[in-house]
Amino acid sequence: MRRFIVRRLALAVLTLAGMSVVIFVLLRLAPGNIVDLLFQSAGYVDPAEKQRITHELLLDRPVAVQYVQWVRQLAGGDLGTSYRYGLPAWQIIRPRIPVTVELGVLALAVAIGLGLPSGVVSAARQHTALDYGLRIVSLAGLSMPAFWLGMLIILVLVRVFGWIPPMLYVAPQADLRGHLLQFLFPALAAGYRSAALINRMTRSSMLEVLREDYVRTGWAKGLPGRAVVYRHALRNALLPIVTVLGTEFAFLIGGLIVTETVFNLPGVARYLVEAILWRDYPVVQNLVMFIAIVVVLSNLAVDILYARLDPRIRYT
Amino acid sequence: MAGRMLRWGLGALVASALAAPSAWGAAAAPRHGGVLNAMHREDPPSLSIHEESTISTNWPMMSCYNNLVLFNPLRGQESAATIIGELATAWRWQDGGRSLAFTLRRGVRWHDGQPFTSKDVKYTFDLVREAPGIGARLRLNPRKQWYAQVQAIDAPDPYTVVFRLKRPQPSFLLLLASGYSPIYPAHIPPAELRTRCVGTGPFKLKEYRPGELIEMVRNPDYFVKDRPYLDGIRFIIIKERGTRIAALQAGRLDVIMPQEGTKTAAEQLKKAVPSMVIFQTSQNINDNILVNFKRPPFTDARVRRAMSLAIDRRGYIQAVRQGGAVPGASMLPRPWGVWGLPASELATLPGTGDPARQRAEARQLLSEAGFGPGHPLRVVVSTRAIALYVDMATYVIDQLKQIGVDATLEQVESAQWFAKLTRGDYELGANLTGIGVDDPDANFYENYVCGSPRNYSQYCNPEVDRMIDAQSQMPDPVQRTRLVAEIQKRLEIDGARPILAWDIDYYAMWPYVHNLVPHQSVYSYARFQEVWIDR
Numbered sequence: 001m002r003r004f005i006v007r008r009l010a011l012a013v014l015t016l017a018g019m020s021v022v023i024f025v026l027l028r029l030a031p032g033n034i035v036d037l038l039f040q041s042a043g044y045v046d047p048a049e050k051q052r053i054t055h056e057l058l059l060d061r062p063v064a065v066q067y068v069q070w071v072r073q074l075a076g077g078d079l080g081t082s083y084r085y086g087l088p089a090w091q092i093i094r095p096r097i098p099v100t101v102e103l104g105v106l107a108l109a110v111a112i113g114l115g116l117p118s119g120v121v122s123a124a125r126q127h128t129a130l131d132y133g134l135r136i137v138s139l140a141g142l143s144m145p146a147f148w149l150g151m152l153i154i155l156v157l158v159r160v161f162g163w164i165p166p167m168l169y170v171a172p173q174a175d176l177r178g179h180l181l182q183f184l185f186p187a188l189a190a191g192y193r194s195a196a197l198i199n200r201m202t203r204s205s206m207l208e209v210l211r212e213d214y215v216r217t218g219w220a221k222g223l224p225g226r227a228v229v230y231r232h233a234l235r236n237a238l239l240p241i242v243t244v245l246g247t248e249f250a251f252l253i254g255g256l257i258v259t260e261t262v263f264n265l266p267g268v269a270r271y272l273v274e275a276i277l278w279r280d281y282p283v284v285q286n287l288v289m290f291i292a293i294v295v296v297l298s299n300l301a302v303d304i305l306y307a308r309l310d311p312r313i314r315y316t
Numbered sequence: 317m318a319g320r321m322l323r324w325g326l327g328a329l330v331a332s333a334l335a336a337p338s339a340w341g342a343a344a345a346p347r348h349g350g351v352l353n354a355m356h357r358e359d360p361p362s363l364s365i366h367e368e369s370t371i372s373t374n375w376p377m378m379s380c381y382n383n384l385v386l387f388n389p390l391r392g393q394e395s396a397a398t399i400i401g402e403l404a405t406a407w408r409w410q411d412g413g414r415s416l417a418f419t420l421r422r423g424v425r426w427h428d429g430q431p432f433t434s435k436d437v438k439y440t441f442d443l444v445r446e447a448p449g450i451g452a453r454l455r456l457n458p459r460k461q462w463y464a465q466v467q468a469i470d471a472p473d474p475y476t477v478v479f480r481l482k483r484p485q486p487s488f489l490l491l492l493a494s495g496y497s498p499i500y501p502a503h504i505p506p507a508e509l510r511t512r513c514v515g516t517g518p519f520k521l522k523e524y525r526p527g528e529l530i531e532m533v534r535n536p537d538y539f540v541k542d543r544p545y546l547d548g549i550r551f552i553i554i555k556e557r558g559t560r561i562a563a564l565q566a567g568r569l570d571v572i573m574p575q576e577g578t579k580t581a582a583e584q585l586k587k588a589v590p591s592m593v594i595f596q597t598s599q600n601i602n603d604n605i606l607v608n609f610k611r612p613p614f615t616d617a618r619v620r621r622a623m624s625l626a627i628d629r630r631g632y633i634q635a636v637r638q639g640g641a642v643p644g645a646s647m648l649p650r651p652w653g654v655w656g657l658p659a660s661e662l663a664t665l666p667g668t669g670d671p672a673r674q675r676a677e678a679r680q681l682l683s684e685a686g687f688g689p690g691h692p693l694r695v696v697v698s699t700r701a702i703a704l705y706v707d708m709a710t711y712v713i714d715q716l717k718q719i720g721v722d723a724t725l726e727q728v729e730s731a732q733w734f735a736k737l738t739r740g741d742y743e744l745g746a747n748l749t750g751i752g753v754d755d756p757d758a759n760f761y762e763n764y765v766c767g768s769p770r771n772y773s774q775y776c777n778p779e780v781d782r783m784i785d786a787q788s789q790m791p792d793p794v795q796r797t798r799l800v801a802e803i804q805k806r807l808e809i810d811g812a813r814p815i816l817a818w819d820i821d822y823y824a825m826w827p828y829v830h831n832l833v834p835h836q837s838v839y840s841y842a843r844f845q846e847v848w849i850d851r
Contacts, residue, residue, distance in 0.1 A: 032731025041361040042458040043369040045738040158562040167568045266528040
């Protein structure tokens with residue numbers, strides 16, 4: 001197992017190195033840079049001043065030199081300075097990470113809490129009204145974009161209750177109830193789609209397992225239904241679900257942009273869009289690397305979980 | 317002094333209902349205390365007002381600074397008659413309008429405790445006009461042109477400043493009264509003011525959390541006794557427009573941000589919260605068409621005129637702006653603006669008459685220029701890849717097609733837009749232009765004179781330039797108004813930058829907010845010194 005983890009970690013480093021090149025190049029392929037945008041917001045262009053600022057920000061150096069400098073800084077734990085705010089990138093990114101991670105975890109909790117039991121029920125009660133109802137709800141979740149659902153929640157709240165969650169971040173230590181209330185609706189909005197996916201995956205996986213011989217044997221020897229479904233069937237149906245969970249968590253972390261924007265949460269995802277729009281290279285590069293690390297690590301976690309769930313799997 | 321101001325300014329011309337203080341603002345006795353939650357749509361590009369040209373900077377940062385003079389925050393229409401002193405207690409024109417002397421307020425301190433003197437005033441405007449030997453430099457300097465007539469600034473003693481001009485310029489005082497003309501501290505490098513604020517204003521910067529909040533707190537040492545009324549202001553940054561309006565409706569915000577109130581949003585708010593107060597005012601921003609004068613066939617006056625005739629302005633206002641705009645020429649129309657053409661004169665300009673007849677005339681002109689069904693004129697309409705701009709360009713394309721022009725749309729990334737315009741790398745452009753001050757000098761020198769960096773059409777008419785110079789020096793407001801009207805008509809007839817409409821701002825606030833009076837220009841009323849709340 002240890003050898004497997006070390007090998008996967010080494011592969012992860014290679015993957016991240018490749019990602020760093022892709023991020024760096026793609027960012028520079030986008031038209032314009034921070035200097036263009038500064039002038040755009042000031043509403044004029046002065047070529048001489050533009051050249052001077054480009055030089056000040058070291059953007060006139062060859063791309064390869066800029067890349068090497070970034071990697072060197074990154075290796076030394078220095079995330080650089082935000083072009084936009086003139087502050088260390090880490091100072092801007094750091095307070096946003098817990099917000100996004102918390103929202104991602106809560107959204108995943110919502111997804112598991114809703115998706116897993118409803119998927120099991122749907123499979124166990126196949127072709128009943130309950131099954132059809134749950135399938136309709138899950139289809140709606142897969143079809144509905146998170147931003148639309150988020151906006152719908154906001155509009156319903158303001159129209160029916162004349163209330164919406166706080167627009168400024170409420171720290172848990174300052175007001176736990178307010179904090180949870182602030183995260184409840186965005187977690188529902190972001191988690192609904194994943195819940196629908198997990199429901200579909202659980203249902204199909206369970207249906208497959210429920211037709212296995214050992215399940216039929218369980219029924220035949222008179223085991224209680226709950227024991228058959230949850231102890232024997234669900235455990236064996238979990239493998240593909242765990243795979244989905246891993247990718248969904250990574251997707252949630254990177255895909256919370258619209259949810260954070262609609263609910264005005266000061267997270268990483270929302271800030272990433274802002275940084276991209278301003279071509280704030282140090283911030284974008286480091287944030288995307290952060291998301292890439294989350295994806296790589298969650299995939300690794302899923303692989304490790306496989307062995308726990310399925311004793312037939314051996315790591316070499 | 318009042319008599320001189322009237323002579324040099326335009327006070328007599330601007331009496332209107334807009335110039336009166338708001339009814340509720342004057343009704344009750346002001347109360348101290350409370351924190352105002354104000355809407356903000358985005359992070360400002362920086363906190364330095366002199367380096368930016370966006371309301372996103374002025375709106376939160378104006379409350380940190382003071383000007384020498386300012387347009388009265390309680391009067392809706394800015395003009396020479398509404399200018400009041402801030403850091404200046406008195407001012408007088410000298411040498412036949414070639415010098416403007418200010419007497420400064422004593423005992424004023426910067427937020428860091430340093431005393432304010434004439435040195436700071438001289439430094440600020442030497443910095444902005446890039447006077448030789450100043451040393452410091454602004455990273456971006458979008459309003460350098462405003463101070464082109466300043467020959468020198470003298471500070472003979474700590475409480476006197478004299479601006480010496482190359483020639484008389486009555487509008488100079490109005491430029492100084494804009495929210496874009498704060499006084500900066502001479503002892504703080506300008507680069508630092510991009511991320512923090514050291515002013516003399518009624519509020520100090522408490523905290524800036526990028527993407528989240530700009531928080532101001534009452535300046536207890538403010539030089540105006542008993543002001544400000546508020547304990548603080550929170551500018552809450554909300555990126556999503558739907559959420560912003562919902563937050564206002566739910567009471568998470570007390571006031572909207574200038575430029576953010578659309579007609580549709582205002583109607584929704586009023587329906588949901590009947591007590592919500594909504595001002596209908598202008599933004600001093602116009603929607604216009606840039607015609608590249610250096611690119612054939614737009615070198616031909618007949619083609620330019622045909623383009624302008626083809627676009628039905630009233631149809632544009634209904635179709636694109638849902639009625640939330642008004643027609644006008646190059647200066648802000650009345651009743652909000654001081655210099656706008658009267659309706660009778662506007663009706664004679666291209667694009668304002670009967671659409672069918674104007675299109676027929678446009679086709680005739682194109683035919684004379686050699687274009688017709690067998691040889692259609694093909695043009696590319698460029699615009700920024702932003703919904704508002706694309707809507708405008710799409711309408712223009714539709715109108716041009718109705719006179720047989722084969723027009724196509726080119727969407728340009730925002731980052732490239734002004735660079736593209738500056739290079740003259742376009743044929744037709746659908747554009748928005750914001751004017752800092754409702755004043756002919758601020759507008760004409762920036763957008764229409766030969767060689768101006770922001771004259772993106774590259775329109776150049778020496779005769780019009782002479783008229784612009786002449787109006788700029790005119791002491792008599794009546795004569796000047798007449799000449800400004802002539803210039804406006806000339807610009808529209810020449811197709812210098814055909815104006816499609818002037819946008820209306822639907823400024824919304826809860827009824828417990830008092831003394832926040834929107835002006836006809838969005839850039840100059842965010843001092844918040846007089847604002848109070850009785851929630």
